[in-house]
Structure formats: structure tokens, C-alpha cells
Amino acid sequence: MQPQVVTPGAKAHFKHIPVLIVGAGVAGLTASIMLSRMGVDHILLERRRAVHGLPKAHIVSAKTMEIFRQLGLDEEFYRRGGPIERFSRFNWMTSLAGPTPLHGREIGHVDAWGGGEDVTRYANATPCEYTNLTQIQVEPLLNEEAKRCAPGRIQYGQELLKLKQDDSGVTARVRNVENGVEWEVRSEFVLGTDGGRSVGREVGVGWVGQQELGQALIIHFSAQLHPWIKDPRQAITIFLSPDNIGHGLWSGALVKMGPTRWGTDSEEWVCHIGMPETGIPQDEAVVVDMLRTTIGIPDLEPVIHSVGGWSIGGVVAEKLHIGRILLLGDSAHRHPPAGGLGLNTAVADAQNATWKVAQITKGNATLELLHSYEEERLPIARTVVQQALTCLGRQTEEVAAVLRGFERGQAGWNALDRFFADSPEGEQLRTEMAQMFRKTNFGTRMLGVELGQQYVGGGIVSDGSRPKPNPDPIIEYVPEARPGHRVPHAWIYRGSQRKSTIDLAVIDRFVLVTQPTARREWLEAIAAAAGEVGTPIDLVTIGENGDYEDSMNNWAALNGLSEGGAVLIRPDSFVGWRTVALPKNPGQELTQVLTTILGKARALTHA
Template structure:
């Protein structure tokens, strides 16, 4: 298969972030090429937790059912803490879902455990179904030169050594913490390195019966035990993250099967456990943030933009959110109905989120025995940029709210989930009404709003009106939408961007401002 010499977007990196970005761009009709140096997807579990926000994104992509089927059952999504797996004084908790006071459900798509080695093939199949041979594993990015009008890249087939020049309008670095794209763009990383070093061991052992009364997705092993972290994929397949002592432990000295099996037996608390080691890898815990997310025609996403400690499970999920934010903006610029200044809002929105996540995850790393697993943290992302018509009174704004999810329709925030009944198949939430372009959510059908949307759509900007109440479709809990939107009147509307974040809250009297607002959001005025 030949490598295209010209594409709109070049994506470097075929992990969860790059593959998600590819599938989203295909959904928006953007021509692109993805290159990944590895010949196949990951065989090591690596990241494991998918947050509610990531699952909402996969829901919009039509992948939620496949990911949920591949993940661990909901009955197992607990978090265990004890000195070993047989500690009689263990503590078992679950992540927070919804408001403990009201019992209100904040999302139709709660998070789950689906490890990276299981998730990547699902994303790869979707990316290949949509983009075909434009998804090139076994192909590495060799060099990248940004001339201000586009990028000149060279990619290499890792099996044959054959090199190919590629001209792209935009290049996106999804190529990890050691990003070639970031280095080529001259973007620095800021923050500490070496917060910890770990030996990750993938192994098989008959532990299903051992943990039957305490089954969990993750096992945090506490002092006075050996420490570290164990995680399960099924009854026999496990992973152990062994904390390396920088003064005494050297990975090469721990490589023997017998020694590794001994580490696992001690950590499990079972001296005669039957252990088969499958493979190992070492990794370092850093907490770093790129100084910029964009340099001319080059942008960064995922680990290339932020190296987040895994303590809390937000690293991969933050990257998936990057892809969702960036994809529609790239699509709008490539299609020509947005100015490329729209892409500056990507950094303005996503970098503060990553900075806040880094702080939370670093604090967790210092308090490994007691930090909270927060499935809904990323639902609280609140943006301030040119791609949002700002609300009044934004002093003290925070990119994330670690106190919990408090749904609302304010510009910058994720549009709230409200359950729907009686609608078309698959429509059970307001979130199902959003996309792929801009969406005006209204309580009831509004011919006046539809007329304005038709006018704007005639200029090339994709926007549709979706009423919550169509006569057959209605709110499962009457009045919930109005409560979230501050008592919205029947002719008010909420303009939602393709990524599900509110761009503008409009009263019925402001319909004629729709075109002006959209041009403002798209940086064309």
C-alpha cells in the first residue's frame, strides 16, 4: 500500500488518543494519515480506567457498547486496599457516581475498567473501518519541518526502511511522552520527573478464588507489605506494579523468572502461589506539562502534551478529551468555515484542565493509601476561550471542580445529562441529541429557532435544532432541564458545540444573534 504524499492532517501516534482522534476526524470527513511505529497495538495493559467522560465520547462515536463488553463487569469496579491480597483487614471502596445527596445520575455512561491492550484493538478497528489504509502501523515519523503554511514530514516503513515524504496542512503529535513531534516543534516540557520508578510485571496466577470475597478492579498494596499495585484482567491474568527503590533496585537484577515470581508471591501474601510471568516493562512516574499545545501548524495531544501520574487514572482520559476537543476544531478549519485562530482555543481550554489534573494526581501520588478514585472529575471541565461566549461573573473560575459534578448549562461547561423517554431508538439522554455539528437544544419545538438555524446552515456552518419535548419524546423527570439551565423558558435555547460543551445560552429574544455568535465562536469575526 502506498503512503499518500499529501493529506490535510498527519497524526503521529496510534495509541488510544491518536486512534480516537483518527476516528473522530473520519466522522467529520477530514482526510488524514496516522502513523505508528509499533507493528501492533499494545500487549501490556498500561492505562486501565476509562472515566465517565471518555465513555460519553465513545457513546457519541458509537463505541460504548463494544468498550463496555470488553471491560470488566460493573460488579468488579471496586478499589481494594490492604497489605496483601489476603489481608483480613482490607478496605474496599467504589468510585463516586452521581450526587450522594440527591441520588441524581450525572451521566448515562459511567466509567469502567478496560485496559489499554483491550481498548486499542477496538479503536483500531473503528479507525481502519473509517480510514482504511490511511492507518499505518509499522510506520514511524522520522522528521517534521513546519514552514508556516504546512508541514513537510518523512515517514519510514519500519520493516523495509523505505522512506516516504508527506506534505500535510497540520501535524498532530499523539506520540507519547518522548514525542518526536514535540521535539521537532521545539516545545519544552515543564515539571518534575522521577516521582517514582516501577517494574510492571504481567503474569498468570490462579487468584480468582483468593479474591472472590473482595473482587476489585485494582488492588493497592499498603505498608507494612511489599507495596505496589495489582490489577486483574480476568481470574488468571494479572499485572503487578512493583515500586523500585532508586538506591537498591535495578530492573536488570529483577529480570529472572524466579525472582519475579517471588516478588509476586510476597505481594500477594501467598508463599506457594503458582505464578507464570509473561512479560515485563519499566516506567517512570513524571508530572510534566508542555509549555504550549500549538506551534504554528503543529499541535500536541495526550502524553505528548502532558505526562500525568497514574494515581487517579486520569492520564489516558485527559488525552481522549484532548482528541475530542481538537477534532471538531480541526474539521471546521479544514472545511473552511472556521479561521485557524480557532485552534488557539484548544490550548486555552485543554491546558488548564491538564494542569489541574496534574496537581490532583501528584497529590494522590503522595497519599497513595487514601486518595479518592473520582470517575466524574472530567465531567466538570469548564472552558474559557474564544470558542465560548463567556457568562457573566467568571471570577475565580477553575478548569475542574474536584468537589463533585454540579450540572448546569453555563457556557464552557459540558451540557448536562437529562434522561429522555419515548424518543427514537438509542436516544435516552440529552447527550444523544448532540452533534456531529453544532446543536441548539430547546425545551419544545421552535419554528423560529429552526428558521435561524436554516439560515446559518446555508452559509456552510453545520447547526441543527433538537427539542427535548417532541410530543412523543420527553424528559424522564419533568422540569429537570429547566432546573439545570436556571429556569429556562420554553423558547430559550442552549447552543452546544460538537464536543458537547455549551457555547452560548440564548433567550428566545436573541435568535437573530445565532449567526453572530457562531462566527464569534469560530473565530471568523
């Protein structure tokens, strides 16, 4: 049933819509685009009247770019964002400048986000690179695409007042913030992507974790800083000054924001500073003075764009699945910016949730499939929040430990003087600092966290294998085509055209990958399964005389298959099932696997 069109000034009322999304942040807008791609009608409501906000999130990970690649948005992100060679260094300094030889000095740095020494390691793991694009640029880009895909369905200035859920759907009470008109919408499913402001509260979901460790001020400004920043790779700088110690010993952080130049001549920047006891300053002169003090440039003349605050803490929602309601993004997990995990985890939440909701609305799956959203994403939420909190603490603690005696006042300057001194002690301290930076994870080299996520639960059918050993699951990624893992990246070829196995995943269907010699058996199996499950299933063969050639044996080295074996790729690019060899009855086996993943087997069991 098509929803009634909203008439400005009239009592707006949608009779029915399959999916209601509440909140037009990154998770909500991504979910909208994905549902549109899958042909699922929906509306997205946002209490704000327009796209705006503070530029907090900005690192877009390689995994997120794989998801945007599936949506055909990757080229636009790369066009607008900063290239990896312009944000591949994360460094620590006393300041950018200042009155003494100890000011404007670099303490140390690490390679970041697949740059520097990590280029080859990341290139072997994924077809995508990171990009640097601030949230105030990401959201308009996604908003533009969401509106193009679903005209009239992206509605700003609409505030959720009440949710009432029953066995057949959810009724939402909404208010137009401009004219006060209240209206209702009935939907089959609700995706809560509003940062926990309304949906989670309405269904009684609380938070677990450290709600607030402190407060930080965030200043978005324009200034020409290239006279003081010499390295174009410099993306984030943590300042450590004994005269200006805030939360966790740090004095502040400077972040490059582009938006059109991404070297030392970046037009815009963000500075994070400890929140004053009096709260967010209302006087711009006070803000400018704080900025000058933190950066160390007393005559800086910045143009201030916005000033706000954020809470330093890390929490996870108690539940992510409540009946027909799913919580995504900041409604499911909130964490400090260390590691850049917030925006990226939100996009992955949207990918996981939407293909499942789409399969249910199309009649291919049962409500049981929704259980797998929480089974898969809640452990990930806990992991990334803990990782962000760990990285936040280490960002200054490890540095201060090497400096030995870094604290407020003259004692701190004495420690820095010993560190930078042209002496045996200074040389030893600098060597120790460089070694510490190489071995400590500061949240900038987390390939294992990003690509090594492992799902278990009803949305995965195990093949009985055990994961390969990984000595450092935070930093290192071990590729494998085991059920519950993201399908490993390998370059395959069709003539002169190169394609990644990541690209085999299709947003609205399953893909079965096998060898050309088993094509007939698996086509027959797909035909047999289609009568039971309904969902589309594509067959792709890789090997000699197949759909794609594996001329370098890249795929063969990773898939763990013998003759006739197959890997089933879910719409979100995760392996749902693998059979090492051709089963005795492929049709029966594939049917059982798909009914299990789609919740039909469990629904029959519970009946």
C-alpha cells in the first residue's frame, strides 16, 4: 500500500509504510539508500530541520568504502575526500609554535589508516583505501543520494513522540516541529538511528558502560596553518603541553578537514580542547584565545564556523533488537573518536540490518531473521567501544611514560627538555619513544578490528572449522572464507577486466561461488532451493573456463575448497555457509542452509 503524500499545513498521516527510519545521521541515511536499492518502500524522519552538525567523525575506513562501493558511491567519496597520502600520519607535538625551543616540536608519530609501511598490507586485504571526509560533508552527500532514490520520503523537521508496538507492526506518533501538527505512521519495522534520543528510550533500552569520563570542546574553524605544518601527510596532531594539561594529560587535538585542499594548505580544521568548567563559551573571543593557546600561535586569526561539545565516554545499548525495532549507529553504541570507529560501525550496522528487513518484507524470510542482527552486531558494538576507550587512554599515557615526569608546570618542561636534549640521555629517550610508537596501537592500525569481525548465530551456518590463528586480532587481519567472516578479497579476472571477490556480493540476493566443473550440479541445487526460499540466488564460477579466471590462484589460496565445494556469500559480503566438497545432495543441503539463515527453519521449529 502506498503512503499518503504529506500536504504542508494539513494533518499529515501515512496510512502504512513497510519501514520507518528515525534519525537522518549516517546510519539512517545509509539505511535509506540501501532499502531503496532493494526496492523496499520506507520513510526517514529527522527532528532537525536541515542537514547540519559538528564535524566530529571524519575517517572513512576501507571496510566502509567497500560498502559504499557496493552502493556505487565510492567514486564520489574518493572525489570529495582526502587521498591517503594526505592523512596517513598521526603525530604528537608540544604545539605548532611558541616562544621557546621546546614549542613546535614533534614528540613522535605513527603511520595511520593504511599509509606508510602499511600500504602493501592493506592493499592485500581490501580493494579499497581509506578516505578522510568529515561528517558535515558525508551527511549531505548521503542525504542527496537518499532523496534521489526515495523522493518525498526523507522528511526533516519531524519529531518522534511515541512508539507503540504490537504483533503486526509499530505505530509512531510524530510532530511537525515547524507547525506543531501531529500525525501517525504505521510501519512493519522501525530502524532507530537517532542517537538514542527517542527510539531506544521509547522501548525502554538502557545503556551499559562508562557514560561520561569527561567533556571536550570542539571548534570548527578556517585558518592558514601551512607555515607551521610541514608534512602534508599530517592528519591528526595531539598536543602535549605542561602549561595546558587537560583530560588524560592531553592539551588538545588538531584535525585536518579539507574540504578541497588536503595538504598542509587545508582550508578548514577542527580543534578538540578540554571543556572549560563554565561550559561551552558563548563569547567568540574566548574561543579564539583558547584556540591560540592550544595551537601555540598567539596572533592566529581564525574564522570560527561552529563551537560545540561532546562527552568522552563509551556505552553500548542493552539490546539492539526489540520485536520489530532495531537500533543502529549511535542508538546502539557511542564511543570516543579514538580509532574513528563510530561512523564506520554505523554504516556496517545499516548494511547488516537492511538486507534482513528487506528479505522479510519481500516474504523470503521470517521475523526470526531479525534475531541475528543483535547476535552479530551487539558483540561488535562491545568490541569497538572497548577498543576506542583503550586507544583513548593510550594516546597520551604511553607517551608520558617514556617522557618520565611529564606533568603540569616546570616539571613537565624539564621532562621535555631532557627528551629533546642533544645528549646520550636524550638520544636514548627518543629511541625508546620511536620504538614505543612502532609497537603500540593508537587506533590508527586496526585492520583486524575492521576486517576480521566474526559473526555467529542464526544468520550463519557453521562448517565445523576453527578460525585460523591470529597473534594480534586488533592490528592483524587473517583472511579466510570461513562462515561468519567477510569474504576475503582476491583479484579475479574476466579478460582484461579485474574484479575483487568482495564485489561478488549483491545487496538483494545471495551468491554461490564454486568451480566451473561443478556448475551444473549447483545450478540444479539453486533451482531446487528456489522453490522453498524464494530469495534470488546467483551462481558465480571462478577458475579455468569459468565466469572469472583465478590466474594467480589468489582465490584458490583463500577459499578452503576442494573439488565441487562452494561458498555462499550473503548480501552483506559475509560468508553464510561453506561446503568444502560437493555434497551428496546439493539441492537438499542448500535448501536447508538457506531456510536456516532466513529464519524459516527456526520458525518451523518454534511452531
